Amino acid sequence: MFICKRISLLSAVCLFFVFIFGSTAAGQGSLQVVDSPQGGKIVYGPMEGAKTQAEAMSQFLRNVHNNCGEKPQVGKVFKVRGTNSNAVFYTVVNHPQGNKPRAGLLIASGGANGIEVGAVMDDASRFGSTVNPMLTQLFNEWHPASGGQPAGPSGGGPAPPRPLHPVVAQDNSASASIPAGWSFKANGGTAIVTEPHYNVIIDINLVRLASNPSYNQRFGGGGMGGGIIYPSNVDLVRGFPGLIKEFYRVNNTRLDFQIASVEPMPAPPGQRCAHASGRGLLSSLNAAPPNIAQKDFPEIEALLCTTAPGPMGNYMVSLSLSEIMAGHGDMERVTVGAILSSYQVNQAVVAQEANAMAAPAIAAIHQIGAAATARYNATQQANDAQHAGYWAQQDNNARQGQAFSNYLLDQTVIQDNNMYGNGTIGHGTAWNSTADALVRADPNRYEIVNTPNFWKGVDY
Numbered sequence: 001m002f003i004c005k006r007i008s009l010l011s012a013v014c015l016f017f018v019f020i021f022g023s024t025a026a027g028q029g030s031l032q033v034v035d036s037p038q039g040g041k042i043v044y045g046p047m048e049g050a051k052t053q054a055e056a057m058s059q060f061l062r063n064v065h066n067n068c069g070e071k072p073q074v075g076k077v078f079k080v081r082g083t084n085s086n087a088v089f090y091t092v093v094n095h096p097q098g099n100k101p102r103a104g105l106l107i108a109s110g111g112a113n114g115i116e117v118g119a120v121m122d123d124a125s126r127f128g129s130t131v132n133p134m135l136t137q138l139f140n141e142w143h144p145a146s147g148g149q150p151a152g153p154s155g156g157g158p159a160p161p162r163p164l165h166p167v168v169a170q171d172n173s174a175s176a177s178i179p180a181g182w183s184f185k186a187n188g189g190t191a192i193v194t195e196p197h198y199n200v201i202i203d204i205n206l207v208r209l210a211s212n213p214s215y216n217q218r219f220g221g222g223g224m225g226g227g228i229i230y231p232s233n234v235d236l237v238r239g240f241p242g243l244i245k246e247f248y249r250v251n252n253t254r255l256d257f258q259i260a261s262v263e264p265m266p267a268p269p270g271q272r273c274a275h276a277s278g279r280g281l282l283s284s285l286n287a288a289p290p291n292i293a294q295k296d297f298p299e300i301e302a303l304l305c306t307t308a309p310g311p312m313g314n315y316m317v318s319l320s321l322s323e324i325m326a327g328h329g330d331m332e333r334v335t336v337g338a339i340l341s342s343y344q345v346n347q348a349v350v351a352q353e354a355n356a357m358a359a360p361a362i363a364a365i366h367q368i369g370a371a372a373t374a375r376y377n378a379t380q381q382a383n384d385a386q387h388a389g390y391w392a393q394q395d396n397n398a399r400q401g402q403a404f405s406n407y408l409l410d411q412t413v414i415q416d417n418n419m420y421g422n423g424t425i426g427h428g429t430a431w432n433s434t435a436d437a438l439v440r441a442d443p444n445r446y447e448i449v450n451t452p453n454f455w456k457g458v459d460y
Helices: 010-018 053-068 124-141 213-219 236-249 329-341 347-357 390-408 432-441
Strands: 002-006 032-035 041-046 078-080 085-094 100-111 114-123 164-168 174-179 183-187 190-194 200-211 253-265 271-284 299-307 314-324 366-370 411-416 426-431 446-448
Touching: 032 124, 041 124, 053 085, 053 100, 053 114, 100 124, 100 329, 114 124, 124 164, 124 329, 164 329, 174 183, 174 190, 174 329, 200 329, 236 253, 236 271, 236 299, 236 314, 253 299, 314 329, 411 432, 426 432, 432 446
Parallel strands: none
Antiparallel strands: 002 366, 032 041, 041 114, 078 085, 085 100, 100 114, 164 174, 183 190, 190 200, 200 314, 253 271, 271 299, 299 314, 411 426, 411 446
16 A cells, blocks of 8 residues: 555544534434434434424534534535435534434435425444444434435435445554445555445545645756645635646546535644535546546546645644545445444554654654545556655755855854863854865864755754
8 A cells, every 4th residue: 555644534534425414402302313223323303493404404404413512514406316305414513412423314305295305324433333223213213295305326326325344454553334245455544445346435534745836946946856835825725726626636646536516624723624425537638538428427426635734834734535436326326424433543553553654753654555546437446656765855954954054154164072161062054165264274073064964853
């Protein structure tokens, strides 16, 4: 598995993908609440006062807000084809119950008796394995007159999640629940999930280094060792198309993304996130794109997050992206949500791997593996090149930048081999004329320090 960098952005990924929602009391007196044998809850019944499905969903989500203490983060509403129903995944943290993340699915249906809703919910850690039996139980008890139940493959509508089983990464850094026969490759908290015929591809927490163009122009850099060069202060919603293309370009990959919608998302402190959906196609940058009509592009959901830039203009870009091949959306869309809702990271393992692979000063940036991404033609291309020498390259860039700065300022780093008369060695930066005079006066004590011998934290 190839290696790339990762920031701890799982909370932002959950807000986009996991669609978590808190347990809601039956804010409407006519709603029925049933405890699932698996431990979750099932809610269904008429939504009094609602005249449209949108109003019913809004009322239900307000109940979630009131009971959980925060506004739910709503995913993309999708039409249940072949029925008069709409459905949505959403996320929330239940603050009154110990800040627990909850996961579920809300369905609204317009029937002869008015607008009805049905929902299933559970703890995020269990949702991937309990959502399927909860949906079965829901539709055994809830029968809206309009046929609100999402039809299976024969009915033409979105199918319920496939049966899932738990899997754990080889390094124990992450876990998820996936259908039988699907592949789960993870290292250091980053994961790739693929369906056996590559009809579904899910990349979670792929991370790349980025730098501001102004930094590269000033110091003559090349994108920090081939990384992304993109302004960090661009509005992330407006800059989403360019930044995601640059994310793949540095890996010699082209992304033709026909974005249907893009919106800002809540993010951890010091970060920004944006979510986009539409259709897209990944292909090699050095080859002509496949002759495929845009309508046949895979469905794409993407979450892009950036950190604040550091003093040298560097920042990190994290991407989580799911691809569902054309014609498989209704069959796999809910399964993808269930898989992502079950995704968990073992932060202790990630931190241990980061400490083993990065210096303490940069241990907050977790180094993890990014596996090869399977593409439309059922081949896997590398998501990222080997970055084993990344941190050494970063240090070298900093040394070279300081050396260039010294050149512009007419300065030289010198070494004093006997600072206090007791053999103590020290470094200092002096004007070129002063440095030359010291070395000529006492060459045994003073010497010019070349760039590779700069001391970190002292000379740069």
